[in-house]
Amino acid sequence: MTKPTVASLSKRIWVLEQEKEVRRCMQRYMALCDVLDTGFDLSVLMDLFTADAVWQGVGKRYAKTFGAYEGKEAITKMFEKYTLPPAHFVLNSHYLTNESIDVAEQTAEGSWLLLQTATFQDGRSQLSSARLTVSFALEGEHWKIQHFQTHSLFNRPVDTPWDVDKELPTPKQS
Known part of the structure; x- marks a missing residue:
């Protein structure tokens, strides 16, 4: 093993910091999806995407259910459906696990397993799981979603x- 240099250590620290920022972008995306409601300001969510972003459901179920959207305008229109009255979700919680993030100079690739609990306006509830594969691009000092893919597991x-x-x-007081 070669002795680390200041330059190699600086590069390793930079990569770790960028992984943290990619993770932060993804966490922000999920937190905003959890609060999509009637009248939600979609510009906050759209700020997380590049201008030429793609949002895509893949696989047999999600390609049919969600489809694919290219560009911020198309992605915004897809999300608008969730913000029109009556609200689509009564409760929506996304949980991410099994994370893998690889950072290059201006791009990053991430994958996660998603677990989603949802209760809908019509009273139905559902447990869903998906594999997320997401490409990111560094714009200025911020990582943004360039290609978001969700593939249903169940x-x-x-x-x-x-x-x-x-x-x-709760335990009873004595």
Whole structure:
């Protein structure tokens, strides 16, 4: 093993910092998707995408369900459906795991496993899982989504809403 130099250590630190920023972009995307509601300001979400971004459902189920959208304007129109009254989601929570991020100079590739719990306006609830493959581009000092792909692993209806308004069980005071 060769002895690290200041330059090689600086490069390694830069890569780690960029991985953190890519992760932050993805976390922001998911947090905003969790609060899509009637009247939501989509410009905040669209700020996370490059001008020529692609948002794409892939595989048998998601290619048909979601389709593909090229450019910010088309992606905005796709997300607008979720912000029109009545609100599509009553509850929506995205959980990411099994992360892998590879950073180059101006690009990064990431993959995650997604678990999503959702309760819809019509009262149905669902548990979904997908594999996310996302390409990022460095614009100025900010990482932005250039190509977002979601591939369904499973979707399962749930018989009751995820959040039931009942008292939480806690230990009794003595």
